[in-house]
Amino acid sequence: MPTRQGWLTMFGGIASIVLGRLFGLIELYMVGSALIAAFALGVLIVNRPLPRLAVRRVARPATVGVGEPARVDIQVANHSSVRTPKLTLWEPVGEKGGAPMQLAPLGAGESVSAAYRVPTNRRGVVRTGPLRAERFDPLGLARRSSWLAGAGEVLVVPQLLTLAFPTAGGAGRLGEHLRMKSYGQSGSEFHSQREYIAGDDLRRINWKSSARSTTLIVRETALEGIQHCTVVLDTLAEGYDHEGFERAVVAAASVVAAASAAGIAGRLVAPELDLRGPDVAALSLRWLATVEMGEEVADHSAGGRSANDGLGVLVVVTSHATSRAAVAAIAAAAPEEVVIVISTMVSDGGSRGFMVDATSLAELHNSWSSLVMGRAGART
16 A cells, blocks of 8 residues: 555645656656656565564463553564564553554564553453554555454453451350341351350250350350351432442452452352352452443342352442442342441441441552451441
């Protein structure tokens, strides 16, 4: 394809030939012929077949968190027996950007490598390629584009906050609530006996042992720990702004990861999604990398829940505690589920259960830690 300079050269050559013939000026005729010959030679040069080039593209890493460094390495090798021309390479990166590279001539069997950084400032799929090569003739009159390699991608997953997972008997009101809940589970087993303390459940008094003692004796049962964690992500667009929804995605990913790290059976529920199983943390990250706001409400109770599931935690990630999604999820919560509501747009709300303020990522981390680890600032 002619360049702008090539078009000017061709039209200039034609004009010179015409003027030379009209006015009988052999010099103009010769100049015009030379320009046309240079243009034709340039077209012939760029249209010669390219030597056989092998391109290898490697993303390091292929999956990366928001804000973490990532790059793509490109290796080009000449697998032919002739020298390659000088090439200008262009690799599209994302929707708008790209990475330009200059490829010097390669001898037979030679190879060269280059690398560029991948933007990871937002979650999603960053598509790379296809890699395009452009060659020019020495005078820059013509160019030709060729595709050297197909497309690739880098998956940018949501940022993960390091969150401690709650435990039955842990610090604070949440831990105490989980401890009391665990006593009511059928899986609790006898552990030891101790003296009665005001506030103990009277049903746990061992009357036979108490008859042989001067005080009441209470049965201590082994606490049944948390058996499962369900995270419900509210994707209703009506309650969020962009930043609030991004915080909701981070919160959902972080809680699922915390449950997985604690060895708890995790589950992520959203409209038309119900992820569970041993790989739920990795699968959740991949899905959350591309999730967008919508118009549907998730129903976590529709996925098949058993009365023998045991003590569980239901984490509702929403815009505000009184949103439609939050009200629906809380109403469908099972008796053995402890509800935690993470609100990304409003710091307080009138919901039963335990509240976590996620109006900023720092506040999300602090509020969750306060709730789970019993520090000052936990709200219920």
